[in-house]
Amino acid sequence: MHLKSEHKIIFIIAVFYTIALTAGSLMRPIHIIDDPMSNIDKLLHAGAYFGLTALWIFWVLFKRSSKTKTTSSKKLWQIVIGICFMAVLYGVLMEVLQGTLTSYRTPDTWDILANTAGSVLALIACLVYVNKSKMLKSNF
Template structure:
């Protein structure tokens, strides 16, 4: 019986959204009254936190839990950190109105780590969801 690939679709869609949001220029869009210092770092952190969480669940779904949690966490940490670095490099090299920023890269990395820690905690609790199907 074919299972619904919810986390596969969610992960791929999220990564497409992050890619678009990272490379699209928002210079013509005005946000009146929205002046929160360092809000972009919070957005970067959130993007990669969610990416890592969805990525781990994606790996669990695709392998039916046959991959170990530790391996899934390591794979998604490496994938999301590399993807975050790639997006910053592409912003620096390909876009004219966006710039790559080391602090954005650090916020991406911090989000990935926190997402991995959240998944480790979630699957390690006594009453939590079990990793294996």
Template sequence: MLKNYIFTLLFISWVLFVTVLSLFSFSDLDTGRVNIPYADKITHFSFYAMFAILGCLFLRERTKGNLGLNKAINLMVFVAVFYGMLIEVLQHTLTTNRMAEFGDVIANTFGAFVGVGLIKWYFSKERPLKWKF
């Protein structure tokens, strides 16, 4: 039975993971001496690319592929971008040591588009895996 809900569980877990990491402070955490330029933006990009990928697979799983690929992609881009903006607003209003950044919204949006682009490529006609069950 759990096998039937794997992408649902993964997507919900990922959303919770992103939410916790976005709204809680980890300023006491020692990051060491490694300084990667734009690591914050790379993290945002990666988080929302995975958000979009898992979200599309979640929609495919829940609708058994009856929600068309393009509709699922459009819906997931909207959800991911909206959620990314919502998290930035919540960081600004609810937290004292986190701040909203427009660059984060751009990285989130770009990540979401790359994520759905990978889904579109993966389920394209050249690939053996089909969107519908």
């Protein structure tokens, strides 16, 4: 598949994922487990924001690699870290909106922390992936 079409597909998936995450964050919650000591909710938050951040980072990486003009490594990582920061802000915004737009959800600081952890883990995973792929390409 051509890189331009791949980055368009990733963009479409990222947009739909973001819309779905917004809808899921603002709709009436479904009780998965009634045990208040269960951390499954926090794992779901971390996983959701891992996916959000990773999709947008890979969209930028594919977009940059499909252009003929190269972007400096420093500038590219500033963009990628900016995406992680925006995902964290988005998570904070969703928690604030839960408290202001809905009567059935409440903002939770632990959810913000779980969202942030997921975004940071996605950033680290992308850094490792890109560094490993560069190392693999240089060996062959």
